[in-house]
Amino acid sequence: MPAPHEDVELDSMNDAAAEPLISNRRGFPNDARDHYDGDEEERRGQVDESAVLSPGLFIWSLTICAGISGLLFGYDTGVISSTLISVDTDLSSRLLTTVDKSLITSATAFFALLASPLTGVLADQYGRKTVILFADVLFVLGALWQAWTTSVGGMIAGRSIVGAAVGSASFVVPLYISELSPSPFRGRLVVVSTLFITAGQVVAYSIGWLFSERMHGWRWMVGLGALPAAIQFVMLLFLPETPRYLIKAGRTQQARMVLGRVYKTGEGGQELVNAVLRRVEKEIEEEEDAAGLRATPGIAKSGWRAKVGRVQDNFAQLVVVGGNRRALNIACMLQGFQQLCGFNSLMYFSATIFRLVGFESPTLTSLSIAITNFLFTLVAFHYIDRIGRRRILLWSVPIMVIGLILCAIAFRFLDLPEDEAASTTSVVASNKTWPLVILISMITYVAGYAIGMGNVPWQQSELFPLSVRSLGSAVSTATNWGSNTFIGITFLPMMNVFTPVGTFALYAGVCVVAWITIWRIYPETAGLGLEDVGGLLRDGYGVEDSLRKFNERRRGRGL
Numbered sequence: 239m240p241a242p243h244e245d246v247e248l249d250s251m252n253d254a255a256a257e258p259l260i261s262n263r264r265g266f267p268n269d270a271r272d273h274y275d276g277d278e279e280e281r282r283g284q285v286d287e288s289a290v291l292s293p294g295l296f297i298w299s300l301t302i303c304a305g306i307s308g309l310l311f312g313y314d315t316g317v318i319s320s321t322l323i324s325v326d327t328d329l330s331s332r333l334l335t336t337v338d339k340s341l342i343t344s345a346t347a348f349f350a351l352l353a354s355p356l357t358g359v360l361a362d363q364y365g366r367k368t369v370i371l372f373a374d375v376l377f378v379l380g381a382l383w384q385a386w387t388t389s390v391g392g393m394i395a396g397r398s399i400v401g402a403a404v405g406s407a408s409f410v411v412p413l414y415i416s417e418l419s420p421s422p423f424r425g426r427l428v429v430v431s432t433l434f435i436t437a438g439q440v441v442a443y444s445i446g447w448l449f450s451e452r453m454h455g456w457r458w459m460v461g462l463g464a465l466p467a468a469i470q471f472v473m474l475l476f477l478p479e480t481p482r483y484l485i486k487a488g489r490t491q492q493a494r495m496v497l498g499r500v501y502k503t504g505e506g507g508q509e510l511v512n513a514v515l516r517r518v519e520k521e522i523e524e525e526e527d528a529a530g531l532r533a534t535p536g537i538a539k540s541g542w543r544a545k546v547g548r549v550q551d552n553f554a555q556l557v558v559v560g561g562n563r564r565a566l567n568i569a570c571m572l573q574g575f576q577q578l579c580g581f582n583s584l585m586y587f588s589a590t591i592f593r594l595v596g597f598e599s600p601t602l603t604s605l606s607i608a609i610t611n612f613l614f615t616l617v618a619f620h621y622i623d624r625i626g627r628r629r630i631l632l633w634s635v636p637i638m639v640i641g642l643i644l645c646a647i648a649f650r651f652l653d654l655p656e657d658e659a660a661s662t663t664s665v666v667a668s669n670k671t672w673p674l675v676i677l678i679s680m681i682t683y684v685a686g687y688a689i690g691m692g693n694v695p696w697q698q699s700e701l702f703p704l705s706v707r708s709l710g711s712a713v714s715t716a717t718n719w720g721s722n723t724f725i726g727i728t729f730l731p732m733m734n735v736f737t738p739v740g741t742f743a744l745y746a747g748v749c750v751v752a753w754i755t756i757w758r759i760y761p762e763t764a765g766l767g768l769e770d771v772g773g774l775l776r777d778g779y780g781v782e783d784s785l786r787k788f789n790e791r792r793r794g795r796g797l
């Protein structure tokens with residue numbers, strides 16, 4: 239065992255007077271090092287967290303509280319379809335035109351796209367929790383604004399504010415959870431945030447269905463989003479920042495306290511705290527060496543020029559450093575495919591499709607899509623850490639392809655009106671079988687999506703090293719929202735130009751390309767410490783290496 243250095247007494251260290259990270263790294267008390275069982279792992283730069291048997295109450299409370307943002311994300315994106323059909327002449331004293339509807343719908347995704355990279359920078363400067371709090375303020379403001387507005391322009395503005403909130407929350411919440419979780423449970427805890435998103439969509443569809451017949455009921459629908467945001471704001475005031483951010487900002491003593499609460503379950507908690515602290519600090523030191531930087535901690539307190547410089551450095555590091563660039567490629571690829579596979583066209587337009595093929599209650603039928611999405615995300619929750627991110631995707635994407643091809647075939651046999659996509663007239667189906675096949679195939683597709691594509695891309699933050707984690711996650715989140723906007727805008731025209739058969743076949747083709755790309759470049763990261771993923775991507779995509787290590791870890795855990 240290497241000799242410990244006792245030159246820094248951590249317990250008496252105060253945050254403001256924190257030493258440069260390089261010396262903190264060595265400053266662990268003798269006894270902690272003497273008792274740490276994972277010497278071998280540590281020498282190899284890894285931390286063995288297998289003694290942590292469950293996430294513990296502290297982590298669950300943090301995850302659920304942070305997950306409320308997911309609920310708002312799902313609710314605010316899901317509620318719009320029923321809002322649009324119940325607004326009537328309440329806005330600008332006229333019926334909504336098609337342009338109004340498109341602007342109201344796409345404003346959210348577009349502002350989410352703009353907000354995510356900006357708040358990515360903020361999360362590095364001011365902390366992950368600060369960004370969640372900021373998003374809550376926007377959620378409340380946007381919800382109340384929409385509920386009180388009397389004009390179409392006002393509604394677009396309200397949807398834009400909500401979009402900025404959704405964009406910020408969608409990248410920072412998985413990041414927050416991921417930086418707090420012990421590695422054996424990181425995958426499933428991040429899936430909790432997707433569970434909240436899908437639950438939010440179910441609630442939105444149900445509330446939309448309940449309120450849509452009431453006079454001005456839509457004002458309640460959009461206004462209700464303020465409540466969970468206000469509750470989350472208050473709860474979050476009592477919750478901590480992530481230890482990784484705290485270490486990076488030079489607040490090591492606070493980080494130690496948070497880690498102490500994270501690892502107090504299981505044996506050897508204190509030893510693990512020390513090991514994780516050392517590992518994070520070592521990572522920061524290595525990254526700064528590699529980038530030719532030696533920044534002192536406490537970045538949040540330096541002047542604005544230094545901050546701008548730091549942001550520029552981060553962007554450069556993200557693109558120039560090979561491992562970071564590969565992480566960015568994988569994260570953007572997954573986020574892009576999550577949207578380009580066409581799922582949200584069902585989320586936004588399933589009622590239109592079901593009406594087109596002749597279902598009597600299209601809104602109720604589309605609720606089945608949202609419920610399937612939620613239920614199968616539970617499957618992901620159960621399996622993601624056991625069978626791994628890569629394998630769950632490689633198994634579930636073919637289910638999506640089967641669903642989409644079946645759907646295309648069923649449309650082939652339906653007798654739709656000439657201008658089917660634009661038309662609001664429903665088909666009087668001579669035969670009830672094909673609409674039912676469409677429903678079943680869509681449910682199959684959504685089930686496959688929810689098990690893999692719907693949640694794995696949100697594991698993105700684990701791909702990036704700490705120095706570019708926030709920025710990298712934010713850029714890939716922007717890819718998600720960019721592709722989301724694209725799908726929202728192109729779906730109906732595609733139904734017109736390519737027919738439903740061509741549209742669903744095209745989405746199937748996108749899924750096939752996604753499968754091949756995942757198979758080629760996505761390594762298995764399940765169970766790896768956050769600080770160890772970088773090693774995998776340093777000289778290539780590390781797929782084979784990652785699979786070998788994953789199988790070793792599984793055997794070690796008796797899975």
Ligand SMILES: O[C@H]1[C@H](O)[C@@H](O)[C@H](O)[C@@H](O)[C@H]1O
Pocket residue numbers: 432435436439576582585611691692693696722
């Ligand atoms: O992970 C979520 C989830 O799958 C939602 O159901 C979907 O609407 C979102 O676009 C996606 O990001």
